[in-house]
Amino acid sequence: xxxxxxxxxxxxxxxxxxxxxxxxxxxxxxxxxxxxxxxxxxxxxxxxxxxxxxxxxxxxxxxxxxxxxxxxxxxxxxxxxxxxxxxxxxxxxxxxxxxxxxxxxxxxxxxxxxxxxxxxxxxxxxxxxxxxxxxxxxxxxxxxxxxxxxxxxxxxxxxxxxxxxxxxxxxxxxxxxxxxxxxxxxxxxxxxxxxxxxxxxxxxxxxxxxxxxxxxxxxxxxxxxxxxxxxxxxxxxxxxxxxxxxxxxxxxxxxxxxxxxxxxxxxxxxxxxxxxxxxxxxxxxxxxxxxxxxxxxxxxxxxxxxxxxxxxxxxxxxxxxxxxxxxxxxxxxxxxxxxxxxxxxxxxxxxxxxxxxxxxxxxxxxxxxxx
Amino acid sequence: xxxxxxxxxxxxxxxxxxxxxxxxxxxxxxxxxxxxxxxxxxxxxxxxxxxxxxxxxxxxxxxxxxxxxxxxxxxxxxxxxxxxxxxxxxxxxxxxxxxxxxxxxxxxxxxxxxxxxxxxxxxxxxxxxxxxxxxxxxxxxxxxxxxxxxxxxxxxxxxxxxxxxxxxxxxxxxxxxxxxxxxxxxxxxxxxxxxxxxxxxxxxxxxxxxxxxxxxxxxxxxxxxxxxxxxxxxxxxxxxxxxxxxxxxxxxxxxxxxxxxxxxxxxxxxxxxxxxxxxxxxxxxxxxxxxxxxxxxxxxxxxxxxxxxxxxxxxxxxxxx
Numbered sequence: 001x002x003x004x005x006x007x008x009x010x011x012x013x014x015x016x017x018x019x020x021x022x023x024x025x026x027x028x029x030x031x032x033x034x035x036x037x038x039x040x041x042x043x044x045x046x047x048x049x050x051x052x053x054x055x056x057x058x059x060x061x062x063x064x065x066x067x068x069x070x071x072x073x074x075x076x077x078x079x080x081x082x083x084x085x086x087x088x089x090x091x092x093x094x095x096x097x098x099x100x101x102x103x104x105x106x107x108x109x110x111x112x113x114x115x116x117x118x119x120x121x122x123x124x125x126x127x128x129x130x131x132x133x134x135x136x137x138x139x140x141x142x143x144x145x146x147x148x149x150x151x152x153x154x155x156x157x158x159x160x161x162x163x164x165x166x167x168x169x170x171x172x173x174x175x176x177x178x179x180x181x182x183x184x185x186x187x188x189x190x191x192x193x194x195x196x197x198x199x200x201x202x203x204x205x206x207x208x209x210x211x212x213x214x215x216x217x218x219x220x221x222x223x224x225x226x227x228x229x230x231x232x233x234x235x236x237x238x239x240x241x242x243x244x245x246x247x248x249x250x251x252x253x254x255x256x257x258x259x260x261x262x263x264x265x266x267x268x269x270x271x272x273x274x275x276x277x278x279x280x281x282x283x284x285x286x287x288x289x290x291x292x293x294x295x296x297x298x299x300x301x302x303x304x305x306x307x308x309x310x311x312x313x314x315x316x317x318x319x320x321x322x323x324x325x326x327x328x329x330x331x332x333x334x335x336x337x338x339x340x341x342x343x344x345x346x347x348x349x350x351x352x353x354x355x356x357x358x359x360x361x362x363x364x365x366x367x368x369x370x371x
Numbered sequence: 372x373x374x375x376x377x378x379x380x381x382x383x384x385x386x387x388x389x390x391x392x393x394x395x396x397x398x399x400x401x402x403x404x405x406x407x408x409x410x411x412x413x414x415x416x417x418x419x420x421x422x423x424x425x426x427x428x429x430x431x432x433x434x435x436x437x438x439x440x441x442x443x444x445x446x447x448x449x450x451x452x453x454x455x456x457x458x459x460x461x462x463x464x465x466x467x468x469x470x471x472x473x474x475x476x477x478x479x480x481x482x483x484x485x486x487x488x489x490x491x492x493x494x495x496x497x498x499x500x501x502x503x504x505x506x507x508x509x510x511x512x513x514x515x516x517x518x519x520x521x522x523x524x525x526x527x528x529x530x531x532x533x534x535x536x537x538x539x540x541x542x543x544x545x546x547x548x549x550x551x552x553x554x555x556x557x558x559x560x561x562x563x564x565x566x567x568x569x570x571x572x573x574x575x576x577x578x579x580x581x582x583x584x585x586x587x588x589x590x591x592x593x594x595x596x597x598x599x600x601x602x603x604x605x606x607x608x609x610x611x612x613x614x615x616x617x618x619x620x621x622x623x624x625x626x627x628x629x630x631x632x633x634x635x636x637x638x639x640x641x642x643x644x645x646x647x648x649x650x651x652x653x654x655x656x657x658x659x660x661x662x663x664x665x666x667x668x669x670x671x672x673x674x675x676x677x678x679x680x681x682x683x684x685x686x687x688x689x690x691x692x
Binding site for chain 1: 462463497521524525529531536560561576577579580582583617618619620622
């Protein structure tokens, strides 16, 4: 059994520390544009040197010399710049199951990177040391997209994961990494809160291979009070992903007393079934006290198992429990014959019986990206 | 000795005042339940303020605020044991930043009050901001230092006040025992007014999270962080040049020579007066009020509600000298 302490030690909350290890493993040997800035791609110029950012639903209107809510994009004389392009502060090689993506290249390694900044302000953030920081407050490396892809290839990683902080805030960097990686036969995935405008998300769909969306609750109240964001745009992103037919999975962090009511979970699962289909995997993951929510206990195991049951009752085919190593909800079962397809323990794939995307028993096609 | 030499050498030490008692309790000479805000005329060329004229305004202003001779005020507010942080506001560059001449005068008065040059730190968010405002970056010990939070760093600890949760500049959290607030007076495109309280967004690591709803309640809650609030001894707002539209960047077409220093120990009262000054100027210019423009600085009233000061104009005594 993996203890909570072990789990947290190996989880993404250690990302700021990983940058130190990352530096020794991946020495920065390249330079980027002067001043470490690249012009942002999603904004419009307004009178008096103001700009409006069109990257995320906040649509920040930003005066000269000011930054957006994310803290990593700055208006300089009426031109908007991203300050994190080519400047990851955390790099590590993770199992893809850690993202978590359970139907995407199981048991593969993903070169994972993050920068400073986030476009929301979750009170329960596990990576707040980097996500709530500005670029100048963190030690960062200088790694252009091509160099990142080269690192992935050298580390035998078939995938690059943009993760740790919110990748939307480094959309340009992620996009260019994904394009470069695709030319090298490497896939790129985005681990995101889905709080992004339509145009940049559509552009990213052209280069990404998979997306994981953190759906933090199914109520606007929760998003307003605990996330400083909105639910509706995230749901819109999920519907968009469905329409674009890019592979995506959903994570729902179950927080005791905040988003764990049977009513809310039932509404959520029914919405997924109706709007996204039965085959979208959803992971109900365990909350641990973090950041500004240290007053709550970890999610009871029973609550997670109950959430999984609600998902299955709603007709969803792939409902998982997460952050609960050893629970049967970690495994993938065939939705038709219920045969065990993938047995997992934490982030480790113990057994994978899927053959050419099919159940070996009843030949049902199992949705996902398997090779 | 020119300004640069002054800031670099830091050679004058008021040894005679070293033994003065630390009377931090000194407060502006307003009656209980009231606040006093002083507008000190400083008829100087904004591009090159005259040291004597500005020094006179500073001294007269302090004397009017505390009803005591200026040297006594400095000595009662600051002890030779204090490490004093001077928080300037240089975001907008030379056009609308805290005047280095004013800062030089404050440094001089502190040293006369017995504060060692090595215990005086001029600071802002970033070195780049300070440079834009005309301040040299100085980090050597034993001299008056001048650097940004990018040099000082931020606390590991999180500080919370209402909806605000931030790391404080190490200068506030650890280094300084006393703070002097040296803001400018300008319009702000999101929160309406940037003067005394808004200047402390430069003391936290994540101000970008706190501009929604015109900065309300975030500006007030930032100022109510106990570690910060308890160290602020005085606010001297540089309103030699002020700006009534287009801030926070400098927009020369909307700047005007107000030629005042605004002094208070009550930041809420100072901001209340500053807001009125901006509104008066906007009215003269035929512009909409900040409320009509959708950016009324409601955080001022919120700050009063938090007990940080007085926002009721009736209870604010404005003294012009």
